[in-house]
Amino acid sequence: MSGQLLQVTWLPGDDRLRGRCHCGAQAEAGEPVAMWEWLLAHPDHPAGGPATPDEAATLPRPPAHLR
Amino acid sequence: MTRCDPGHKLRGMTTAFVPDQWYVAAYTREVTRELFTRTVCGESILFWRTVDGAVTAMSDRCVHRRFPLSEKPSHLVGDTVVCGYHGFTYGADGVCVAVPGQSRVPRTARLRSYPVVEQDSFVWVFIGDPALAATTRIPRAPWLDLPGWTVVSGMEPLAARASLLVDNLLDLSHETYLHGGYIGTPEVAETPITTEVDEEAGIVYVSRHMADAACPPFYANSTGITGRITRWQDIEYTPPCLYLLHSRIAPAGVLPNEDGSDPDAFHVEVVYAITPETEGSTHDFWAVARDFALDDEDVSDYLAKSNRTVVLQDVAALDTLEKVIAGEPDGYQELSINIDTGGLAARRMIARMRDR
Numbered sequence: 001m002s003g004q005l006l007q008v009t010w011l012p013g014d015d016r017l018r019g020r021c022h023c024g025a026q027a028e029a030g031e032p033v034a035m036w037e038w039l040l041a042h043p044d045h046p047a048g049g050p051a052t053p054d055e056a057a058t059l060p061r062p063p064a065h066l067r
Numbered sequence: 068m069t070r071c072d073p074g075h076k077l078r079g080m081t082t083a084f085v086p087d088q089w090y091v092a093a094y095t096r097e098v099t100r101e102l103f104t105r106t107v108c109g110e111s112i113l114f115w116r117t118v119d120g121a122v123t124a125m126s127d128r129c130v131h132r133r134f135p136l137s138e139k140p141s142h143l144v145g146d147t148v149v150c151g152y153h154g155f156t157y158g159a160d161g162v163c164v165a166v167p168g169q170s171r172v173p174r175t176a177r178l179r180s181y182p183v184v185e186q187d188s189f190v191w192v193f194i195g196d197p198a199l200a201a202t203t204r205i206p207r208a209p210w211l212d213l214p215g216w217t218v219v220s221g222m223e224p225l226a227a228r229a230s231l232l233v234d235n236l237l238d239l240s241h242e243t244y245l246h247g248g249y250i251g252t253p254e255v256a257e258t259p260i261t262t263e264v265d266e267e268a269g270i271v272y273v274s275r276h277m278a279d280a281a282c283p284p285f286y287a288n289s290t291g292i293t294g295r296i297t298r299w300q301d302i303e304y305t306p307p308c309l310y311l312l313h314s315r316i317a318p319a320g321v322l323p324n325e326d327g328s329d330p331d332a333f334h335v336e337v338v339y340a341i342t343p344e345t346e347g348s349t350h351d352f353w354a355v356a357r358d359f360a361l362d363d364e365d366v367s368d369y370l371a372k373s374n375r376t377v378v379l380q381d382v383a384a385l386d387t388l389e390k391v392i393a394g395e396p397d398g399y400q401e402l403s404i405n406i407d408t409g410g411l412a413a414r415r416m417i418a419r420m421r422d423r
Contacts, residue, residue: 004266008408010259017405022266032408036415 006039008032021045068288084108084343085307085420087195089205091340091352094220095185098122102148104137106344109195112181114139117146117159124181125161127161129153136178142200188212188220189340189352204269206305210336210356218363219371220338220354223378227389229307229343230414235381236310236339237273237410239300245384249377254280254298262408264416271416273302278318285373289366290333290359295319297332302409306417312337334358337374347389353378354378 003021010053016054020026021042027049034050093114094109097303103114104127113127113136127137129150134141140151147164149156156165156175163176182193182200193200210216222355235241242251254277263272269386287293314318317332324330340352355374360366393397403411 004268006264006266006412008412010261010408011407013261015405017408031403032405032411033403036411037406038096038416 006042008039014055017018079098083346083421084194085417087186087193087203088307088420089191089193089200090115091191091201091306091350092124092183092192092340094341094352095122095190096183097186098190099145102137102143104135105350107192108195108343109345111135112192113148113178114183114190114393115143115148120213121159122158122183122185122189122190123161124183125157126180128178129155130163130176130178131155131166136261137181147268187219188354203306206309208309208311208336208338208354211354212340213356215361216336216356216358217367218354219367219374220352220378221371221375221378222353223351223375224344225349225351225382225384225385226347227349227382227385228347229341229349230338230417231385231388231392232307232341232349232381233304233310233413233417234410236312236341237271237302237304238406239273239275239302239312240406245380248284249373249380250283250285252281252283255300256406260408261405262412264412269305269416269420271302271304271306271409271412273300273304275300282294282316285370285377286333286335288373289357289370290316292316292318292333297321303410306413306420308340308342310339310341326395347393351378351382391414409418 004022006022009018011018014016017029017032017035018026019029019039021039023042025045027038027052029038038050040044070091089264090107092105092112093103097103097271098114098116100116105112111127113125114165115123117123127135129136129152131150134150134152136148137148138151142149142151146155154167155163157178158164161178161180163172166172166176182197184191186205187208191205211218234284240256243253243256244251247249258277260273263275280298282292282296297319301313303311314335314337315332321331336356337353338356342350342352344350353374355370
């Protein structure tokens with residue numbers, strides 16, 4: 001490995017992802033698209049971490065028997 | 068924990084090839100004194116060995132009327148290939164040395180030749196500017212040609228774009244569903260992964276370490292382990308072509324020694340070379356190298372048959388997926404979740420390589 005590592009760890013027991021840039025910046029995200037966008041923005045990682053998607057807009061309603 | 072992501076036609080999953088790269092064109096055993104052809108990244112290439120055994124790679128189209136030089140009655144005469152249509156004759160460097168009925172050979176009568184290297188049981192060919200070949204890395208898979216390892220291998224044609232196979236191999240959670248009864252167990256899909264991208268080296272790593280997992284038939288029948296296992300899957304993908312899966316199997320709880328030695332585990336190196344044939348088809352080279360039961364032909368036969376079955380399960384699924392995607396309008400949406408972290412990293416790296 002060259003040392004220019006970007007790392008995304010899926011936190012055990014959770015659905016969260018934790019990203020760490022080679023510059024030392026770290027952030028958490030709920031899904032990988034936003035996580036990579038934030039990491040690959042180096043050196044201009046957006047403040048406040050990865051954008052949080054609107055869950056209500058992206059997740060379908062659960063089946064009727066689960067409501 | 069989901070989010071829509073633009074699909075294959077928007078996110079580095081377009082059908083263009085990554086230029087100026089080495090690609091696996093064949094196994095060394097495939098290239099002999101017989102004329103052999105394979106299309107790599109849309110280019111039809113002729114391979115043959117000289118009398119001294121060196122591999123040559125040149126365009127598989129005669130400069131005269133485009134007759135494929137791999138087609139009979141084209142044939143080799145010493146270190147020249149003679150076109151079976153009108154007799155244009157080319158040397159190992161692709162330069163035309165004889166044409167019919169006249170003594171002067173047109174200066175421009177030469178086949179495009181390709182840089183070619185034999186390494187790790189593969190024939191690698193450079194697609195792009197030949198001047199860049201010498202300074203462009205050829206990734207390694209040493210286990211395929213190394214004492215202490217036994218290898219089974221094959222190649223299956225895939226009627227799907229290469230990016231679909233990259234997606235498939237970077238997310239092994241699909242083993243649980245597509246390959247149940249062979250290599251999939253529930254723990255594969257249930258265990259979180261760690262993804263690392265080495266920007267300078269151009270490598271994507273995805274690790275999934277299962278501490279206490281069921282042993283799938285693929286490993287139970289080859290290692291003899293009957294109980295639960297510690298199963299490590301460490302992917303090392305060097306885009307665009309070479310994919311390695313470092314697989315470690317041991318009885319549950321058995322870990323490597325502190326000095327790094329690992330005598331009580333079984334190690335399998337699963338190697339894929341992902342070589343685009345055309346924009347919508349791929350050569351799916353696969354190999355399984357092991358450091359145990361080295362001389363046991365029953366184990367070799369079992370692993371070869373089982374892995375080919377697994378590959379063909381992927382081929383069937385991806386062939387279907389290609390038809391679906393090819394029929395979708397540009398910009399369709401797909402959904403990525405945590406298991407896709409490695410695949411997304413690979414897509415982005417390939418897109419950067421292709422667009423720079």
